[in-house]
Amino acid sequence: MTILSKPRRELLQKKRVGLVKSISLENGLWDLMESSGLVSKSIRDRFKLNSTPDEQVGKLLDYLGKRTEEDYVTFGKCLNADNQSHVTEMLGIKQQELRGLPGIKVGGHNINNSRYADDTVLIASSEADLQHLLDIVDRESENVGLRLNTKNPVDNHGHLQKGKHTNMQFEAEGLHTGSG
Numbered sequence: 001m002t003i004l005s006k007p008r009r010e011l012l013q014k015k016r017v018g019l020v021k022s023i024s025l026e027n028g029l030w031d032l033m034e035s036s037g038l039v040s041k042s043i044r045d046r047f048k049l050n051s052t053p054d055e056q057v058g059k060l061l062d063y064l065g066k067r068t069e070e071d072y073v074t075f076g077k078c079l080n081a082d083n084q085s086h087v088t089e090m091l092g093i094k095q096q097e098l099r100g101l102p103g104i105k106v107g108g109h110n111i112n113n114s115r116y117a118d119d120t121v122l123i124a125s126s127e128a129d130l131q132h133l134l135d136i137v138d139r140e141s142e143n144v145g146l147r148l149n150t151k152n153p154v155d156n157h158g159h160l161q162k163g164k165h166t167n168m169q170f171e172a173e174g175l176h177t178g179s180g
Helices: 006-014 016-022 029-035 041-048 053-065 069-081 085-090 095-099 127-143
Strands: 104-106 109-111 113-116 119-122 166-171 174-179
Touching (some): 006 053, 029 041, 053 069
Antiparallel strands (some): 113 119
């Protein structure tokens, strides 16, 4: 689990007044947060004790500032489920974060990559999900001046394809490998 990033903590402080006025806890948001595991009943009760709705939101924002990136996104999912997507936008949570990344579930955790030294293996349950992950890796790599290395490709069974030239193509239809 990753602690909440500094930019997101700063955003919670910078937009605090607007967030307090925009977030409504009355229509079921507490229930959504509790059922998602974001808050417990005791935390909910403590925040509500002798507090106005605005004070409750303030306490919730303080709480979120000390939580993880995953909790921050979970809060965004709860807001969307409670028809408060405008707040999700204020929090700077991207739609792809709300959908979650493709991968496979192992022990209740989403696994979508495995890394060793300078190698990364992307893991997905479908070709479409793999393409989605590749698009993200390609875009984010380009943003920091990196590019994907398509040399020494591996086949679907994890065997290095020595002596073959293989091209990866990033296309809407999915990942294609071809021998040349």
